[in-house]
Amino acid sequence: MDRNRHTTDESGFDFMANSGQEEQDRDTLGIAFAVLIIAVLTVFQYWKLY
Amino acid sequence: MHKRRLKTISLVFFAWLTALAWPGLARSAAPEDLPRGLTPAGDMAFMPKLAGLRNKTYHNQYGHEKSLSEAIVLRGSDIAEGRATVPAGGLFYISETSGDAAPLSRDPFLVLGEHAYLVDLATDQHRIQNFSVAQGEKKPVGDTGYRMWFDYATDHYEKPYAELALVAPSGGWPLEFPIASEFPDREAVLDLKTGEGHQPQLEKFYLDSEYLYGATRFKAAKVGFEEATFESITFPAITEATFAMSRPVALEVRQEDYRLYFDKRIYAFRRPDGFLVRVTDFWGRKVFGEKLIKPVTAQGYKTLMGEKDKYHLTLPEIDLRVEIIIHPSWMKHSDFVPWRVGKAHGFQHGKLEFVIYDDLLTVRHGEPWPLDERYTVILEPDLKTGMLKRLVLENAEALVFDNQHTRYKGPVKWSEVWNRPAFTVVADDFDGDVVRQLYVRDYYWMRTDNMVHWPADGRYNIDFFVGSSPVLEPILEHSFLTRLADPSLGTVVEESRFTSYPKVISDASFYEPDHTAPFVPRLKGLMRKLSRNRKGERLLSAESIFIRGSYVDYDNNRIVIPPAGLCYSSRNARNIRSLAGEKFFMLGKWAYLTSFESSTYVRKNVHLDAWKNRPMGDGNLMYWQDELLGVRNKALRFNKSFYLDDRPVAELSLMKYSGNRWGAHFFLAQGLDPQGGNRYRMPELFAEGATYIVPEYVGANYVKLKEFATPSIEAISFTYKKPKEVLLSPGGTVKLGGFTLRCTTVDAAARTVALQLLDEHGATVTEKVLGPLDAATIDLLPQYQEAARSVQLMYADVQAEMDVKNPFEDGKARLWLYTGIQRLERDTPFEFDARFVVHPDVCGHCYQFNEILLDNPEPIILDKANPVYEGPRGRDGKPLFRIVIDDFDGEMIHAWHIETEYRGKIEKTDNLAFRPRKNLDVLVGVTGTVEGFLRLSMLPRLGFMESWRTGAKAPATKLSGSVNTGGSAHIKR
Amino acid sequence: MFTLTVLTLTALLLFLATSATLYMGVFKAHREGAGWPRKLFSGLAASALSAIFWAGAYGYHYLGW
Amino acid sequence: MSTANTATFTDYDRTRTSFFSALYRFQRVLPGLLAMLMISIFSNNLAGAPNPFTLENLFHWLDGVIGPVNHQPVFGILNSNFVWNPLLLGLIIGNAFGVPDTWKPGLSYIHMLMPLGIIMLAPHFMLWHATKLGVVPIAIIVASLFFTATATLLIAKWFKLDDRHGSIIAGGLSTGDPHVCAILMPLIKAKGGQVVNALVCVLVFGLVAMMALPYLGAWLDIPQSCFGLASVVGVGNGHQALSAAFARGYEAGRYALWYDIGRHVIMPAGFIYVFIVMFIRKLRYRNDPSVKATGHLNSFPLWLGVFIFFWILTTLHVFKEPAHHAIFNMVKWDFSLAASALGLSLSFKDIARPGLKGLAVTFVAGSLRIAVLLAALVVCIKTGLLPVAP
Structure with a gap:
């Protein structure tokens, strides 16, 4: 089967593929950023910065 | 251009011929037939927004804020047999500025969606003699396009005074003015000698027969309840206006040298009384024009017809106008330059700049719009300053819409790119007497929603108002309440x-x-x-x-x-008077007013500061500068000041405790003298009814008042029990609460009645001779407290009073009896609920009880x-x-x-x-x-x-650019 | 102040991102083999275009017109 | 196919130092990130990016030119929003010009952005806000959600539709919110083509329902205020529901706005329910090759737990008004970026591949929902359970 020209590069990296350790790490990063953004925005309001 | 002129000439010739043949045709349309000054139908559609109608706040050369708005209005339409007809003047475009636009100050103005600048005006005056108008009528004022509206008349001491408004062709009017012909004029208050604080009621009622409003003057001959006749009405007119359709270019002046402006040279040669400015071609060979001009500064007299020519060089052939101004960076908050900073860049000494306008467009009042003959130009001045307030373009010929002719194009707009119709009105799906589809499409091709809100039912006219222009407010005066209560x-x-x-x-x-x-x-x-x-x-x-x-x-x-x-408020449609058995509601129950206690609250030497900059910068009103007049009575507010012929005019208003404004704003200016060549007049002191202001000094942001007085009500007496009418002959008695009332004498000639009040043992507790109810007393009834008291016998919780209209009948006295009277003093806890205090409020003209508040x-x-x-x-x-x-x-x-x-x-x-x-x-x-x-x-x-x-999310704080929800755009409270 | 800071930083991000996009996407100056003059002028041109665009767009935030 | 993929997969495991390794090297991801950013800022009016040349503004202008339908903007009815616009733009660019290889590492950030955005959505759903609607409307809304989700899953099974596709449709249809299709994507492990196909199915059904419902309402003589509820529950999709309600009358439109809050705040329950059902099913039939939904997930995803945690905090009113708005602005940024990557990843063929079966499932399930809903409404109105505004 041909590589999907939309998602896979010449080295075989498929950006829509998501599994294993890589997936877990991406999830972790997502969680970390989300918690960070929500916390910062919320706390800043409580501190009356905006 | 040439062709058009020929056409006009031939048209005029034809009209003249027709006029000769049949005089009835000479008048194209009588003023009564034109819808000028009239409002659209009460059920017209209002759409606040359409992309092509702009609504912005700009600043002029001096940093003054101008709120500009545009709207499209259709009025006077009628549908019959599947055809909608709109008379000439029925469809119009309107562009309005807050305040006004005057020459020599780079005042911004919107012209069919273009951000233009007013550069020149030609002004004139309308003078109408012996004009009369009936109550409720909106009568054309000559052939000016204006109408005089007699809103209502009321009385004091049973003599009439009236509220009228001069309605511009677009339907806008700045204020309703009070006027009368039977009362002492305002200057008469100077004869009053009162002390400070609570003072007795004033006997006289002051209302002038002349109302002055800058460039406008109304002089009444006779004001009655049914008709008002004016000796003269004078108000401003504008005959011609010139706009620069694009942003001006500013270039520093180089003395004895030139600046290049595209392909032209602009020279400036220093002269003792200004600069000789010369415009030549690129090579300096061909001189297009030259003139001695003086630098423009902010003084208002420069806009006088005889003066303004000294300040500009205008060359219509090459579409150029040159003025010289002081360096604009000095002008804090000016949007002359794109960066508007909070702080001035610093005054650069002696630095002068050319301001060069091009794309000049001159329009004349009553003549066709230069880009589209189907529309007539109406220039409406500000009645106060005589400068441009509104530009109106109205259809010159009647229009017809039907299922075959569904669209009508608006006036052609000037554009840098492509002159095209500014809008299209589309009316479709006519069905007998109704229309089911109506919308306006702007020059961006964007359209409004269907202005027939219930297409299944249709509408019987095609009247509408699209855009957020403040002129809507006077236009809707008749129908806003039903509309808001929809x-x-x-x-x-x-x-x-x-x-x-x-x-x-x-x-x-x-x-x-x-x-x-x-x-x-x-x-x-x-x-x-x-x-x-x-x-x-x-x-x-x-x-x-x-x-x-x-x-x-x-x-x-x-x-x-x-x-x-938290306020409970009860009031009648007008003030509530004693001696007439008038009643009002008190928490859902009828209460009868028996008497009142009023006084005049006088303050002397009052300092009044203008609160020029609202400190929050968000339109949040700060009322610290309000001067309180008595305890929880009224507050005097300095709204703003402006200059007329370079004299400061203060605009004050009187706030009632309820948060409502009392009457119209009042204007005070000193030393505006028509004999001295001033264009404007304003009263030097204010007197309306029992409220008057005598200023000592009127400044731009400070007013010192020598004396100021307004009525105040301390208490009212009322009862929940219905008054009883009795006829008593001398010696007759009647039960009055816990007492017995005895009539001792009835003197119809002297117009007096003597009464005795007896307790249950037959002992006299009080006695009084009521009256005399003679002409002198009647002249002061019912408002004058002393006079009213003279025909009332009051004791404990009972009261007997003479009937003022028919006091005697067959030798008997007609009396009205009240029992169970309560006294209600201001700022005391409410009788049944101490969590609330009562607050009777007074009318500001007279001393009558106006409103009861519980808060x-x-x-x-x-x-x-x-x-x-x-x-x-x-x-x-x-x-x-x-x-x-x-x-x-x-x-x-x-x-x-x-x-x-x-x-x-x-x-x-x-x-x-x-x-x-x-x-x-x-x-x-x-x-x-x-x-x-x-x-x-x-x-x-x-x-x-x-x-x-339409279920859309409403804008959070602002309806649009200039009209913000903090208040009506043009009325500061 | 906080909002202003965030707004300014976002503006900076948009400016840098847009110049980088133009640099890489339009001028393709990031490719190996591109000489330094190309890199320099592409960089300047990309930043200038980006600055002009965002100055215009952001101008709407505080200008009165 | 698998060799290259496996190579990358093993490469990652070999070179990984910490979870930050999933961000790769800045130089490697920069082109892709820039592509996402550019598509986003030319798709939507995003907070802090005052770009006037956006697809959103173009649609707004077109809305103005076309004129409203039942007072609703046409592109609003077509669900143009912060997910759909960048997706469309990405789809056009990807199909017209292809996707350069240099972009691909950066585009892989979509997998980080999806959980990130979904978690940040949590402050949006304040359950208490629905209490003002009263017990019966809430019960109808909740019952409809679970009924529709269950029915759609069963019908999809009956139609032998790919279970991932069916799950996405179930989520989108039951909550009446096409965003849920995107939200369910990382949970169900659905293919991009299936998600967009499902989204189109839900939208097309919404359009048909929007046009049909006013007639049904008039035929059954449902009062306007109750019809507002009927259109919110029966049509969903924001402007589509409003348009359906306004087609009946102004009063119905007004009440659609009123009831919409109920549908809105319980939306997360919809996608969590669909996910849990499919996840448990997967765990039960681990070896069944037809069970594809939730893919290789072995445990309950932690980030969904974080979402639920924040949802509870929201319900406790931890996020106050301006913070909530600020967070939602970040959600818009996040979903715009993710959707642009998703759009780039798809060819039109991918979207067409799942075929029309999904549409059939949507129509059967949706029609069933409307039938049951209208029956329930009629019963509630007749018995006086549902308050009818005068």
Whole structure:
């Protein structure tokens, strides 16, 4: 089967593929950023910065 | 151009020939036939927004703020047999500025969507002699296109005074002016000698027969109840206006040298009295023109017709106008330059700049719009300054729409790129007498929603108003109340979105409710009834509730209604008078006024500061500069100042305790002398009824008042029991409460009645000779307290008074008897509920009782634990109403309502937070007070209503650029 | 102040991102083999275009017109 | 196919130092990130990016030119929003010009952005806000959600539709919110083509329902205020529901706005329910090759737990008004970026591949929902359970 020209590069990296350790790490990063953004925005309001 | 002129000439010739042949045809249309000055139909559609209609705030060369707006209006249309007809002048485009636009100040103006600048004006004056108008009429004032509207007449001492307005062709008018011919004029107050503080009632009623308003002057000959006749009416006219359609270019002046402006040289040669400016071609060979001009500065006299030519060089052949101004960076807050900074760059000494305007467009009043002959130009001046207020383009010929002719193009707009019609009116799907499709498409090809709100039913006219122009407010004067009370959508409530800066006020006295406050026109349990007084006059009595200044204290998860925030108000359609058995509502029960105690509150040497810059920068009104007049009576406010012929004019207003303004604003200026060549006149002192102001000094941001007086009411007496009429012959007795009333003598010739009041033992407790009810007394009735008291016998809780109209009959005296009288003093706890204080309010003209208010002296706190608050309780201990918070999350109020108990049934309003709200402000019931609040917020409210109707999210704070919901754009309170 | 800071930083991000996009996407100056003059002028041109665009767009935030 | 993929997969495991390794090297991801950013800022009016040349503004202008339908903008009815616009733009660019290889590492950030955005959505759903509607409307809304989700899953099984596709449709249809299709994507492990196909199915059904419902309402003589509820529950999709309600009358439109809050705040329950059902099914039939939904997930995803945690905090009113708005602005940024990557990843063929079966499932399930809903409404109105506004 041909590589999907939309998602896979010449080295075989498929950006829509998501599994294993890589997936877990991406999830972790997502969680970390989300918690960070929500916390910062919320706390800043409580501190009356905006 | 040449062709057009030929055509015009031939047309004129043809018209002249026709006129010769048949004089009846010479008048194309009588002023009465044109809809100028008239309003669209009461059920016209209003659409606040269309992309092509701009609404922006710009600044002129001196940093003055100008709020500009545009609108498209259709009026006077009629549909019959599948055809809609619109008379000439029925469809018009309107562009309006706040204040005015004058030459030599680079005043911005919108011209069919283009951001243009007014550069020149030619002004004139209309003078009309011996003009009369009947009450209720809107009569054309000569052939000026203006109409005089006689709104209403009322009386003092039974003599008439009237409120009128001069309506411009577009339908706009700045204010209603009071005028009379039977009272002492304003200067007469100078003869008064009063002390300070509470003083006795003034005997005279002051109202001038001349109303002065800058460039406008009305001089009344005879003002009656049914007709008003004017000796003369003078008001300004504009014959010609020139706009620069694009942004000017500023170049530093180089003395004795030239600056290149594209392919032209502009020279400046220093002369003792200005610069000789010369414009040549690129090589300096061909001189296009030269002239000695002086640098422009802010003094107003330079706009005088005889003066303004000294300040510019205009060369229409090469489309160029040159002025010289002081370096614009000096002009703080000017948007002459794209960066507008909060701080001046610093004055650069002696630096002068050319300001070069091009794309000049000159329009003449009453002549065709230069880009489109189908439209006629109307230039409406500001009646105060005589400078340009509105540009109106109206259709010159009548129009017809039917299913074959569905669209009509608006005037062609000037554009840098492509001159094209500014809009298209589309009316389609005609069906007998109705139309089902109506919209306007702008020059961006964007359109409004269908302006037939119920297409299945259709509409019987195609009148509309599209755009957020403040001229809508006077136009809607007749229909705004029914419009705002439109029951088809339930209670119209607009969301008031969350803000981290709620307007927190510690006391809501003199404030008005939020402009997004829901309006509930009708709630069972709040009375609204007609009654008749002894004279048979119809009186409308009504009750209302309003909440003002409330806010969510989101840090503490609660809702706060500040002191004076929760108000119950009851009033009649006019003030309530004694000696006439007039009644009003007191918590749902009829109460009869028996007498009143009024005084004149006088202050001398009052300092009044203008609050020029609202410190929050957000339009949040700060009332610190208000001067209070007596305790919780009225407050004097310095709204703004401006210059007329370089003299400062102060604009003051008088605020009532309820947050409503009293009457129109008043203007004071000193030394404007028509003999001295001034264009303008303003009164040097103010006197209207019993309120007067004598200034000592009027400055631009300070006014010193020598003397200021206004009525104040301390107490009223009333009873819940209906008065009884008796005829007593001398010696006759009648039971009066716990007493017996005996008539000792009746003297019809001297017009007196002697009365005795006896207790149960037959002992005389008091006696009094009522009257004489002679001409001198009658002349002061019913308003003058002393005169009124002279025909009343008052003792304990009873009162007997003479009938003022027919006091005697067959040797008997006709008397009116009252029992169970209570005295109600200002700022005392309400008899049945000490949580509220009573506050009778006075009319500012006379000394009559006008309104009764009950409000809370302590803040009211509502939260999850206390979601219900009971309004004032009546005699039965039951509250008149309850405030119920149904759903509140600590930040936003999601559901709340007001309920009453009426005839054993609980009556609830709709949810007053249909969309989440941040305050509890509300208006329930219709009284004059609520009407005043609605009038001040009419445009944003109507705008809300339209977005509400289509389910769209309403703009959070502003309806659009210049009209913000903090108040009507052009009326500062 | 906080909002202003965030707004300014976002503006900076948008400016840098847009110049980088133009640099890489339009001028393709990031490719290996591109000489330094190309890199320099592409960089300048990309920043200038980006600055002009965002100055215009952001100008709407505070200008009165 | 698998060799290259496996190579990358093993490469990652070999070179990984910490979870930050999933961000790769800045130089490697920069082109892709820039592509996402550019597509986003030319798709939507995003907070802090005052670009006037956006697809959103173009649609707004077109809305103005076309004129409203039942007072609703046409592109609003077509669900143009912060997910759909960048997706469309990405789809056009990807199909017209292809996707350069240099972009691909950066585009892989989509997998980080999806959980990130979904978690940040939590402050949006304040359950208490629905309480003002009253018990019966809430019960109808909740019952409809679970009924529709269950029925759609069963019908999809009956139609032998790919279970991932069916799950996405179930989520989108039951909540009445096409965003849920995107939200369910990382949970169900659905293919991009299936998600967009499902989204189109839900939208097309919404359009048909929007046009049909006013007639049904008039035929059954459902009062306007109740019809507002019927259109919110029966049609969903924001402007589509409003348009259906306004087609009946202004009062119905007004009440659609009123009831919409109920549908909105319980939306997360919809996608969590669909996910849990499919996840348990997967765990039960681990070896069934036709069970593809939730893919290789072996445990309950942690980030969904974080979402639920924040949802609870929201319900406790931890996020106050301005913070909530600020967070939602970040959600818009996040979903715009993710959707642009998703759009780039798809060819039109991918979207067409799942065929029309999904549409059939949507129509059967949706029609069933409307039938049951209208029956329930009629019963509630007749018995007086549902308050009818005067």
